[in-house]
Amino acid sequence: MKFGFRTLATLAFAGFLSMGVSAAPQIDKDYREIKPAQSTEPGAKVEVIEFFWYGCPHCFDLEPTLKKWLARLPADVTFKRVPAIFRQSWVAGAQTYYTLETLGELDRLHGKVFDAIHVERQAFNDIGTIAAWMGKNGVDGKKFEETAKSFAVAGKVQRAQQMSAAYQLTGVPALVVDGKYIALGSTFDGMIANLDALIDRARTERAASGKK
Template sequence: MKFGFKALAALAVAGFMSIGTATAAPLTDKDYREIKPAQSTEPGNKVEVIEFFWYGCPHCFDLEPTLKKWLTKLPADVTFKRVPAIFRQSWVAGAQTYYTLETMGELDRMHGKVFDAIHVERQAFNDIGTIATWMGKNGIDGKKFEDTAKSFAVSGKVQRAQQMSAAYQLTGVPALVVDGKYIALGNTFDGMLANLDALIERARAERAAAGKK
């Protein structure tokens, strides 16, 4: 079957329109879950995105490269932070590790390395003593790490992370939360992040409508 130039052009336009329609498809209840009641966010006029994660979670590990790519294009009116989820006592050491690295100014350098240690090197990070020993082999003072992990400041952050894990009604990780209201869902990481972008747009519109500052 042959098509003339005009017919081909019409097909191209139709194809473009169908792609645009698919991209602009409204969110459905399969694309996100609403948090009720909504949780408070940090003061300011930026849409808040939180990633709840656990260092021992293989899905969190697999998401990390895709999420890092997404973060390179983070809009100026969006703020992003991570919170180590705590569903059970065995997850506490992971939260201590995250907040200790943050306190010591080593989070950017070590966040990915901790994931690799667990999922690539198969290190058993079950307690702070073991983790501190590993840190000592990776350019961090092991004793300082352990002391910081047991400090009042880190303990307070860990307790807050545990409270947030319950308040945000998490059923698993990774969980990407928008403005304390919505959890992005998806069958693939790319799908989840596409839904995340759509939820950011929704939250942005809601803030504008409410005149939120």
């Protein structure tokens, strides 16, 4: 049987579609735009920020998927976390994050704080309680509490609160790409797939604008 060029092209296109090639992310379905876009750190790397709250069960559930993604973090992407603050009760979580960062204990204890809250059902509502838990986990409780109440940590907490508003967050976890896009998804795997697609978009936009 012979096929004309048009027929072959049609069959090839149908085969292309049958391979399950993903469409471009759709606004308000796969991602949301941040308007106005927020400034990013200087440099050529695409910036990804995870806004989270230690008390958020969805943030806790996202951690394993996010950890796998971080294991393959592209060389041209920089990643950081920012503790979101929507209300006063979230401030202690932000203080905890930045205190661990200041003391050089963040990598060791970030996941353990999540576990303490969501697995062990610890009530981390105030710095005194959190400091007592830290004392049982290899951190000087007094030093933790003093650092949590320091001017340096207070400044970072204030900045996190400002960013939570400026980035127009409606909930957490929120994965933000280059200060412009928030990845959405009905599943965590879907959210990560949209995150990757938005990173590709940011690369293209940076190349077009010559941004460094």
